[in-house]
Structure formats: structure tokens, C-alpha cells
Amino acid sequence: MSATERTQIRAQAQAILEQLAGPQATLRDDQWVAIEALVVQRRRALVVQRTGWGKSAVYFIAAKLLRGEGHGPTVIVSPLLALMRNQVAAADRAGVHAATINSSNVADWDDIHHRVRGGELDVLLVSPERLNNPDFRDTVLPALARDAGLVVVDEAHCVSDWGHDFRPDYRRIRTLIAELGDGIPVLATTATANDRVVDDVAAQLGVGGGDTLVLRGGLDRESLRLSVVKAGSPAQRAAWLAAHLDSLPGSGIVYTLTVAQAHDIAALLREHGHPVAAYTGATEAAEREQLEADLLANRVKALIATSALGMGFDKPDLGFVVHLGAPSSPIAYYQQVGRAGRSTSSAEVVLLPGREDQDVWRYFASVAFPPEALVRKVIRELGVDRPLSTAALEPLVDLNRTRLEMVLKVLDVDGAVRRVKGGWLSTGQDWTYDEARYRKLDEARKREQQAMLDYQNTDGCRMAFLRAQLDDPELGDGERCGRCDNCTGARYDAVVDANAERDTRQRLMRPGVELTPRKQWPSGLEKLGLELKGRISDGPAAGRVIGRLTDLGWGARLRRLLDEPDAKVPDDVVQAAVQVLAAWDWQTRPTAVMALDSDTRPLLITSLATELARLGRLTDLRVLRYAPARRPATAANSAYRVAALHGAWSPPDVSDVSGPVLLVDDVTETGWTLTMASRVVRAAGAPAVLPFALASVS
Template identity: 65%
Template sequence: MDEQALRTTAEERLRALAGPEARLRDDQWTAIRGLVADRGRALVVQRTGWGKSAVYFVATALLRELGEGPTVIVSPLLALMRNQVDAAARAGVHAATINSANLQEWDEVHEAVADGTVDVLLVSPERLNNPDFRDTVLPKLTASAGLLVVDEAHCISDWGHDFRPDYRRLRTLIAELPEGVPVLATTATANDRVVRDVAQQLGLSDESMVLRGALDRESLRLGVLRLPTAQARLAWIAENLDRFTGSGIIYTLTVAAAEELAAFLRDRGFEVAAYTGKTEQADRLQAEEDLLNNRVKALVATSALGMGFDKPDLGFVVHVGAPQSPISYYQQIGRAGRGVNRADVVLLPGREDRDIWSYFASLAFPAERVVREVLAALDSAGQALSTQRLEPLVDLARGRLEMVLKVLDVDGAVRRVRGGWESTGQPWEYDAERYERIATARDSEQRAIEAYQETEGCRMEFLLRQLDDPHAAACGRCDNCTGERWSDAVSGAGVEAARERLRRPGVDLPPKKQWPTGMSTLGVKLSGKIKPGQVSETGRALGRLTDIGWGNRLREVFAAPDAPIPDDVFDACVKVLSAWDWERRPVGVVTIASGSRPQLVSSFGSRIAAIGRLPLLGEVRTGERAPRANSAHRLAQLWGSVRVPDDLAARVSEVEGPVLVIDDRVDTGWTMTVAAAMLRDAGAEGVMPFALATTS
């Protein structure tokens, strides 16, 4: 097929995909020609909504007409996959997915790929190292693929705002492709450093095409508004939400903040829904559909709603709290304004933002000593260990352990097999210099997002320069360019309503029902379900440390030197007690000893006992409560240190009814679980946990 015929066919395919008025952009055609005619490799860095997916769907259609094999698209999110399957169908391309949500369809999809009826197979990066897929399906796919596409390619990069270790497996996959198989990588959020890193990770040669366009979207109107308190921010949103055109997204930094804000807006009569990493999959799908069809004014979301959500008429994006990177901020606001003339983007920063960034930074790649423990545990096992069986052997929480294993896998030190993970015996070096560079880059990004809030210049130009966009220029639309700013006025009644909602005290502390697995390897003979006679009742905490209501006040309390419980905090705890719908009223108070805040805990317990006219029965001894990263190690430490003194045991056995057990904060929940089990063993008829704060 000559070049003119190729372009004519490409234009026809594009019109089938995007409508009768669609025409190929110059860079779209350059990429398609390079992939189809030259069988080359390309990196396309273009703004969200530019038409990157059109490049690979049109290229797929052309390659299939030439008799080439199916396209394999590595795509990071289920939402993105669902949209792409629908888009592919419009272009006359049959697409299918293999992901965690369609397990029952895998065999059918494999057969369709084998018999040639599937033109595009979308897989998650995690699927590339599923043992069955990697060993049985992937070799055949690699041998027969007509095109490999890496979507959201910034995820490959250590420097990307959404680094995912599984993406780095693509280096191996690309190296195993037969000669002449074209490769396309696409992203909307990559600065020069990320572009260089992606090119290196994907093995793109110097001759490969890097097609970078202007990232500005002329519909976006950027603004920053500083409000003094969390309740003022909530009140402002409630009083201004109707001023935003259409429906949109309100982003928060934490799950707790999303749930609090969504509940407050529903109280004020708005149709909104919370969307977080804790939202059930079915509820996520429903929320996405409701927003797509304008059945809700907004989704109040964490970053769980990000790449892949495609709503061309999204009218606004508001952030309650600043993301820790200008690049991730740009990626999120890029959800708006694709198919409308104007979309408002407003950032409402909070004084707690840096505390939240610090928490996320604490989850970075662990120290070398801890990683060596993982390798040593696998080396000594002599067999594959599941993550669940490995967890008691190393002091890492489940999520961080899985991240470490993926990095070690990509680096060749461990291998995922049926039944878990095994050591390869290959030497491995801890790249401390790389991790330090990444940490330094993260700190620089945080300073940059703070500078974005303070800049007196064009806000869009500021963001585009962070992305090294060579086309960056003053937009003429943002609040600094026009002088048109959102009013910071909020009514006293609105602030008071928000304060009442945020200061509504009390969150549940659900009891643990199961001991962690593998405790015998740590010398503790506990397994299976916790005996019903040792389980506590559902407890209460005043608030979460991560929320935007009591969380702010509680963080102040825990940051200050140890002192008796403040009156305002105690008064709120009394409200929690008053609203507690217990079946049986507590008949006594027990405190849990604190090495770091003895005055806080003892005053909390004694004042609760006094106001409730309950006997203060005594104190559970805990020894030193050193921080532990996972449940098994935390429980092992506690099992050897928590003790119910004889005099306390005698008192709890004499009272008739449950006892209220007081602590300052609940992190893993194992201190309260062990204390409850021991108090129940000592004769307590029930245990009702009560803490100032919870971190969950």
C-alpha cells in the first residue's frame, strides 16, 4: 500500500472512530505512518483528549488489513480498559481485556486471540508477571503481536508521578519482540526527565520518534483560593457548587476527607458520591456511570479516580488540598474541559497538606536492611512462599512487601511462580543512590506545587514549564492573567454547618476476628479465628488522624508535649459516649499504659470514669511499644509484653458487665485486640474499646 492510499485508509478509520468531521492531526499521521509503514517505535507526549488512542486503533486496523497479528496494549486501569474497548469497536476493531475483574472470561479471550478474532488485547502491567499468563500466553502473544502499545507510559519511569514497578517488566517484553514489531508509548504527563527515562526503559533508540505537542487546553480556567480553615473550605464548596457548569470532580488527598466532604454535601442537598480506593468495585462502576450521565453533580474522589476516566463535557475540577506534584495536579485537572469551551479548575490548599505528603513519603522504598531480610527469607525457605506466608518473616506491611517483591522481581533477584515467590539466587545491589535521587525529586516537586500556589504569573504557564512543554506561554485565562478571582466569602451559617459536620465526633473501631497467619514462625501459638470469648465489641474513636475535621485537632494534640487531655477534646469524647448505642452500659474503666503520653491517657481515663460515675479499675501494662510495620510482628511483640496485673484481673472479674478500655490512639489495632483477649480471659464480661484517634 503506497503512502497516499495508506493515509486515505487511515482517515476513513479515524472518521469511523471519531465522527465524520474528524481529520488526522499531523503528529497523528506521523506516528501512524512510522508504526505501519516503517514498523518503527514512537513516544507520543500529548495532552489528554488529543487523540493518542486514535493513533493505536487506526494503526491496528491498518496492520490487521496487512495481515499482522493482534495489538497488545498495556493499560494501567480498568476504567481506561473499558473506555478503550468501546472506542475500538467504533473503529471496527475487536478488543478484549484480561484483568482481575473478568477472571471467568480468560479462557474465552485466550481462544479468541489464538484464532485471530481479537484485534486488540488489553492487559494490565501486573498481568505480565502472572505465572500462567507469563509462561503460557505471553510467549505466543510476543511471537505473533503486530503492535505493542504502552499506555500511560510515564508509569514506567521511576520519576513519573505514578510509578508502578510492574511497568518496568516491559523492558524484557520489548527485548523479546521479533524484529520489526512496532512499539508505541503514549502519555500526557512527562517532563524531559521522564521522557528520557521512558525512552531508556523501553529501549527506544535515538532515531525513534518523540512527538511532543502543546499541552495547554484552551478551555481550562485555573485559580487558587486560600481559605483559613477546613470548615471554611467545605462551606465554600457547598455555597459555590451550583455556580460550576455541568458536573465535575472534587479531589481530596485522603479517603477520610473524601467521605467527610461527600457526606457534608449530601447533607446540603447535593447529589454527590464518594469515590476512593476503598470503594467497592460495583459502587465505583455505578459512580462512574452516574457522573458520565450527569446523574450526580460531582464525584468526591481521591486519586483512585484518575487515568482513563473519559468524560468530554466534564465542567470542573476542584481540589481540596494540593497534590504533592505539579505533574500529578496537571494530570488530574486534565480530566476536565476536553469537549467544552470552558471548564473551571480551582485549588483550595490546606495547612495539613504537607503533613499528608510526609505520610505518603514514609511509604517509600524501604531501607536496605529490610529488603535484605526479604531476600534472606526466600533464600532460606528453599521453596516458593506466598506473600501471606512471607509476611511473618519480614517486618513489612502487606502493601510495601508486595512493592518490594515486584521491584526485586524486575531486578531479577526473585521470581513469581505458582504458589508465590522464590529466590533466583542472582546477586542484587541496593541502589541507594537512585532512591535518594527519587526522594530529592519528590521534595523538589512539593516545593514546586507550593510555588504554584504563590506565583503571581500565569498558572497554566507555570504547570506547562514543570512539564518542559516548549510551547509554554501565558494562557490569558487564569486568575492571575485576568485578575478575575473566586470570592473567598462564605456565610457564617455555612461555616457553622461545616464545623458541626466535621466536629461530629465518633468513628467505629471494628474488632479483629482473625489472628495473622504464620504466627508460629515467630514463636507465638496463635492461629485461625479469635475465640468469641476473647473478641472485643465494636469500639469508638473520637476521629481519624487523616480526616479534615477532628484529624487536624488530634494531630495538634499528638504533636505537642505530653499533657492532660484538653477540655475541647474531652468534651467531644463525652459526646461520643452519649451517642454510643451500646447494648449494655460499661461498668468500669480500664486504661492502657502509654510510654509516650502517660498524662494524656491517665487523665483521659480518670475524667471519663468521673463523669460516667464508673470505677477506674486499673491499667493494662504494655512494655515498650516500638513501631512495627506488619500485623504478625506487631502481635508477636505485644504477646510478650502486654500484661493484666493481678489486682486488675481481680477487679474486672468482680464487676458485672463490660469494661470501657481507654487508649490514646489505635494504629494496627493489635494492642487493643490483645488487651481485650487478656481482659476477657481474666473474667471481663465484655470489652468496649475507646480511643482518641485511629489511623485507619
């Protein structure tokens, strides 16, 4: 291609950029290098550039140019619904016909597939999970792989080792890329990748090697002012946030580590008069879209969010990002703070770390990839000719639904199983449990957790620290940002007004969380010898717990209590239980109380039941004793757990009971223990059972 032709193509690229970003936008040289590699040279490229660099502009411009030359549609694999919505809007501004396939627009899938086959779409955005949907994989994907003009893997760091924790579906992309027709360019983009992740992405996607363009720029964010505020206890940190939120510029995001914390902090801040809302992975898709629109339009001061609001959410003037609790890695932290200050001269980034952060890190690490014996049992239970659905497979293996689905996806990527209509099949291929890889992953995870602790305590430049953790190639020796609290010496005051702290603690420590009863038996119980199916008609009523172990209020107190040796229940916990009972809007007041038998905390549970009987003037039915032949119920899988709990207790004597029984336990995790125990008490003659526990796991 001549120099004149290249000049003409660059001029076209500049015109498309102006449609995307406005007439003031100018195509940077490094953006043109990437576009030229894809459009002119038809090469593969890996672009690792900071948030706000303009990676999406590169692939939309390339898509439009390639379509203009008669090539097929661009396929963009994109991880989050928020990202997809923003990208479709951007495509429309540039005159690019785009559509998205994801879990929130199921009714549109058939029409979109038809438009793809008819050549009506320039860009198709798909979630990684969609790549292995049998219909999509078998009827749509082959044509796309053959005829695509460009394949883009956005947020490509998800392909890396963390893939089996975050999205194992991302690792399927290598299969798509391997099946591409000759000369189809591939672009992988991310803002958050250190050397380890870059190498792994290159290996996973086949975008390494001598012919691949690697564009890796500096990661400094000149608008961000990084600070760490060690404000103390959860109540002190929440009070600090309530006191300082109005002084933070514009509108922003407050990140928490758990769903429970997001809701607790949102409620607390609203009580202080701040217009905020909670945004988590449990938020319905339509509500998420409305909340994003509210933040974009500055109708809220902040969204109190988990990591569900992250990659791809684009509000150029986002004024601040606050973390109430530290993420477990500098990569995750840099990714989230990168939401702020994209088009502003200054944005505030504040970390409020807590001692309990490491407890949350350990919990999420504990639900990573299961041990080899469990994984091999999954493979053994699958046949090669008759598929099993996930629901049918669940009673056959001791994995809960979430972990089982993760294992199946990883095995699918590894070629040991295959998803088909109706469920999953074994491929019969040999499979190796990569213990060395998982051990290496665990070691890397621990190093990155330590790095987050080091970030909190460093007296050096905080931006330089993060850039070093991400192996920024442009970071110079001794370089400092000149903006963070350590560079300027300008720090937020961590001291919290004593009255505000006391008020916040009282609000956070208001005990009482509703415990929703189990309403449906897990499928497949007949395979475990139990004739139980459909709706549960003889279980407990709705119950209560004092608090969740992940709460910012009662969470820390309950975790401390449960870590101590078994002893009589402390007075403060009794008083909290009384408050919960006093606020309980039951239809009929309980007339009796009974403690669940326990191998680990018998004194704690029975003393609580005794105190509640005394204070509430209830009949003390003592303890629901284990049956002699009872088996310990250690299973995580619902069907296995129900089977182990069936027959676990001896029938009690409730002949003198005239009303509901309050059934007391220490911790509830799945709800099955209280459900199965309640059935025993009801079968003995109790008219109703009200479950009560000190804590719930989540």
C-alpha cells in the first residue's frame, strides 16, 4: 500500500474518531499504529494501555474501516453489561451498526442471529459465556469465525490465570481464535496487566510471537490524587465517609468488598441525607442500567458498589473513587480507581483499609478451584452419549451449584467435557489436573495480597508503587507523581468526631437480618434415597439472625465471638438477640425455645436459648439432640447436605407446646440445617418453627 493510500486511511480514521468523541478529538500516533496494524497489515495486536487511552476508539475505527473495505463484521468479546451498553452507544455515534448478545436481552437473540447471517451488522458484541452456548457455538460462531473482519478481546486480562476465578468462559476465546479464517486480525486490549498477565494473555490467545504488535504504554494517570486514610474500625471508617462525602468533587463510586457491606453503607449514607444507591452483582439488570444512568447524570452523589460496577463503565467526569476496604490485588485496585478522572484535571482516590479485609480475601480464595478428587468425580459421573444437566449432576457430586458450574466450564475449556443441548457430556479425553499451575496461582495471589498491604504502608509515591506492580515500561527510577498524599504531604484528617462515630456505630450495630426460608427441595434427591421434591411444605417460617459475618457492624463482633473457645453467650450478644426478637413482626409470638445440638459450640447455643427463655418467659425445651446414627453434614452441595441431615436428630417431646417454637443455632450458611431440623420439630407436633441464629455467612 502506498504512502498516499495510508494517508487517506488515516484521514478516514480521524473522521470516524470525531464522530465517536467530538470534533475536538485528535487521533494519536500510537492509536494509528494499532489501527494500521489491524486494517492495513491484517496483523494481531496486544494493546496494554491505561484507562482512558482510547482502546475502544481503536477497535471501533478499525471495524468501520474494515467494513468499508468489504470485510465481515467485527466480533467484540466483552465482559460486563455496563461495558456493552456504553459500547453500543459509542458505535451508534460513529454510524456503526452494532448489537449485543447477553443475558439481559434473551428475547432479541434470534433476531440478532438473523441480522448477523444477513450481513446487516457491523459489530456484534458477545459475552464470553455466549461463546459456548450450543446453538450459538454450532450455528452462529462457525460463520463468524470464517467471515469476521476483526475479532476483539476486550479486558483481555480476564483470559489470564485468574480466569477460573472470574470467568472461565474467557479461556474459550482461544478456541475461537484458533478457528479463524486466514488473514483475520485479532486485537486484545486491557488496562491492567503486569508482565505475568501479559505473557499469559499472549499464550492463551495466540497473540504472542514475532508478528504480533505489542503496544504497551505508560500507566500514569495525571488526574488522580491517591490517598490512604487509616480511620480505624468499621464504624469509624463509615463515619469518616459520611462526614467527607459531600466534600468530594462531583459524583463518584464507593467500592465495598461484599454485597452486604454495599447495602449497609448505602442505607447508612441515605440516613445521613446523601443521595446514594447500592449496586451489586445481585442487582437486577434493568435496575443496574437505571443506576448507571443516574450516576452519569449526577442524580446521585455516589453508587455504593461491589466490583460488579467496574470494567467499562465510562463516566469521563467521575470525580472520585473511594474504597471502603482494600481489594486483594494492585491490579484490581488500579482497574477500579481508573474509573475516575478520565476527562477532569483532578479526581480524588481514597482507600479506607480495614483489618477485616484479609478475612474477605481468605474467604474468596477458599472457593477457588476444587481439589483433584472432586473434579475427577464430575468427569466420571458424565457419560459420553447421554447428557446430564447441571441440576441433574449436582446431587451426584459434592459441589454447590456455583462451583460446579465453574468446574464444568474449566473442564470444557480443557477438552474433558462438552456442553450440548440438554447438558454436559464427557469427551472421554485424558485430562490432567494442573496442580503446579494452581499452586503457582495461589502463590501469586498471596504476593499480590501482600502488595496491597505494602501499598497502604508505603511512604513512597503511591502512583509509582501501583505502576511498578503493573510493570509499567515507562516508569523511571525514583519517579514520583507529585500528586498523592505521600508526595505532597497533604493528607485527609483520619480523626472522626466522637459523637459521629458513636452514632454510626449505633446505626451499624442495629441487629437483625431476615433469614429467608428454603422453599424448594434441590433436584435429584431421589438419587440419594430421599423422596423429597418440589416445594417445601413442612419447613420453618421466615427467621432472623443478629447479623451477617460480612457486615461492617455486627460482622466483626460475631466473627470474634465464633473464633473464641466455646463459652456462655456474652451479655451484649444476648441484648442484641432480645432487640431482634422485639422487632420481629411474627404473626404469632413463640411460646417455647429450643437449642440445636452442636459438636463445636454447645455451651454458646444452649446458654443463648436458656437466656431467651428466661427473658421472654418462654418454655425451655432444652436441646434438639442428634440421633445416635447421625452423620456429620459437611457437604457444600445442597442435595448432599439434605441427605446427610435427613434423620440427623431424634424426635423431641413438644407435647406441652401450644404455639411456635423458636429454634436457636449459632451460624447458618446454606439454610438447610435449620430447614431440616425444623421439619423434625414440626413432625413432633409443633405448629410452627421460627429459626434464629447468631450469624449468617452472607
